[in-house]
Amino acid sequence: MSTRKSTAWKSIRNIFDQIHLYAGLISGLVVIAVCFSGTIYVYNTEIREFMDSELYFVEETGARKSADELKDFLEQSEASNVVGVMWNEEADRSVQFTLKQEGEEGRGTTYYVNPYSGAILGNTSDKTQTAEFMGYMFSLHRWLLLDRIETPILESMGNRDLGRFINGVATLLFLLGVITGIVIWVPNKVKSWKQGLKVKWSANWKRINHDLHNTLAFYSLIFLFIMGATGPFWSYSWYREGWQKTWDIYQEPVAKSEAPGGRGGEGKGGEGRGNGKNAEAEVAATAPAVLSLEDVFTATNAELPYEGNIRVSLPSKASDPVSVSKYRTGFFARSGSDQLTLSSADLSVTEANLFSDLPWRQQVGRSVKSLHVGDIFGQFSKFLWFVACLIATSLPITGTLIWWNKRKKKPAKKKPMQTKVAEMA
Template identity: 25%
Template sequence: MIKKIIFQIHLWLGLLSGIVVFIVSITGSLYVFQPEITALQRRDAIYADHPNNQKPLSQQQLWEKAREAFPENEEISWVNIYNDPRKNQIFYSYASNPDALTYFGYIDHYRAIYLNPYTGKVEKVYNEKTNFFNIIKFLHWSLLFKTSIGQPIVGWATLIFVVLLITGLVLWWPRSFRAVKNIFIIRWQKTTGWYKRFYDLHNVLGFWSFLAALIIALTGMVWAFKWFQAAVYVAAAGTTTPPIQSHAVSEPGLIRVVSPLDKALATAKERYSDAAAFRVTPPSDSTSVINFYVQQKEGVYYINHQLQFDQYSGELLAARNHEEKNAGEKLLHANYDIHTGAILGLPGKILAFIVSLIAASLPITGFMMWWKRTRKKRTSLF
């Protein structure tokens, strides 16, 4: 009786969430290798033409050249600066329309300029709004609706998927030891009917991907639900005290320097000479600061640091190193790398890719089983 109830829960929740789970899973598998594919596509734009014995221009000069390259109505939103001297800097301009319903209306503009740090030449300009992987990302994130509408749909579908994984494991569990050998094999003989083939695909693939699929789903829920994010933080940190947030303020009355941005960058590079990249966000008003997000390792984000500099003097006002963060903060910062498998390197990304494809197949095989069983019942009535 309990298994019958669980079966009905599994069936109807699967039918309710199947389309969303399929879309989220298939887009997730497509996005896993986005950095590697983009690096290949944009290789000529990423790597700089480095003249012999020529020093890079000042950051202030590069900022001005990037500003000239953008249309007049587009401001610089942030810049990615790399410690690797072979790489160009990437300046971004981004603005959104919060009243729009869909992705294409929500993003007013999203442009990237690859700038040679030695010559100041614009190597390439990309419209990120129409970039394939950005569309895939927002389809995965919110079904191409604005976040406030689309992400709750994705979040609840993901929560349902977690329930489906658990109820599916209960239904899969063999009744006896003798039956174990039959639940790890997909029977594909000519004598095997299509229902049985779908049954084996659904159950066997679901079992082998269970743990990885559960981890991917739970890390997805961290972004979808604030209450779940808080629960993960409390469980890891062992405290309900929220993480420390630094809110430094620039003081217009301080001594001004010619290029506070260059001074700030020099300090950041001195402190983190072995970091992969720095993401620099300019001040938004007269009292805000220059924010530096320091990415310690290339390709992953779970080790990062934050720096805040006075926009007039370039003096360091606040710093937060990775080592100073508690276990809850570190786990939340690692969430993206766990979700994509990047935390385990290339093997982890391959695993995430395969598991996402399997997750996308589960609603299809489940639906086909239900459709064939329903069709058989209808046929038997006549």
């Protein structure tokens, strides 16, 4: 009976070996490019802050100016409206204000400001060499740099979509390689598991390469699985929808409704004009909101009494609410932000979406980006993801070498009988 089981397992394992092999060989080059760029991009924020430190760090000189003083100064000097603020409470850090001109499309321009002097340190419109480099790393990681090619490669889809598709296929094959690797490794090493957890450095290079592939993959297994399982979220809409439904965060797309005040609401004969008081009320409702940022911070900290950075999105209309997000800081800080909606009239909390109040499934579902890039638990998890991504970059290389070394070599040609006799003599 045991012989039959052993034979059956060898057949099953051979199938998984082949799947593992060809999944790795097919996706190898793409996985190397994606994982290499991902290894660098794990520390995207830290690299930018180190290389362009003049934008992010300031000297503590006296008292900080208030957020409202800085806001008024920026709006006057740049002739634009502040639409967002990222307020950092750390003494040696700059603060960020996002400004948009009237009628400007897009997200606007973010300015880095010294909170002590009010000096503008730079803005996102001025691309530094670091920003350019990290942009290339992001493009390589997401679209394999195909978005940088102006001429369409295929008529059926754009270059960015093509890069996203190839990336998704390679990531799914990588995930398949991780799963089959588990099936191959565990039953084979269960009896001699200690040997499977170390590298025999005294052996020849082929054995060392084999041990590096198996051992490093085992130690980083859970991180490789998470990266592989979250990666296709940005490649395929069906995968993204499946993820959202699995973790109970899916919401049906909302159809765009007609803008208020359009032609559909106008009556004949001037019925839609209204009287003077109504017109004044409408103008007041659509005017930009005038709010105290310091009061917004006070209301936020009263509701969320912990240390963290605050991001404020100011409404474009006086009647619209204020959106606030607060992010925890620290070495083990979790990534999920707490979100508040404040009334623009009195800054009372009208809605609070706290990350800790969400069910566990929804916390996982909403953390897909943090799970992928590794900042789910601050700098602690970032380092683990960095090491795991570095290992993932090496796996296609060590795996290919294992396959190359195991190839059947052609048998040496037999020497003629006369030659053998002569050699014996």
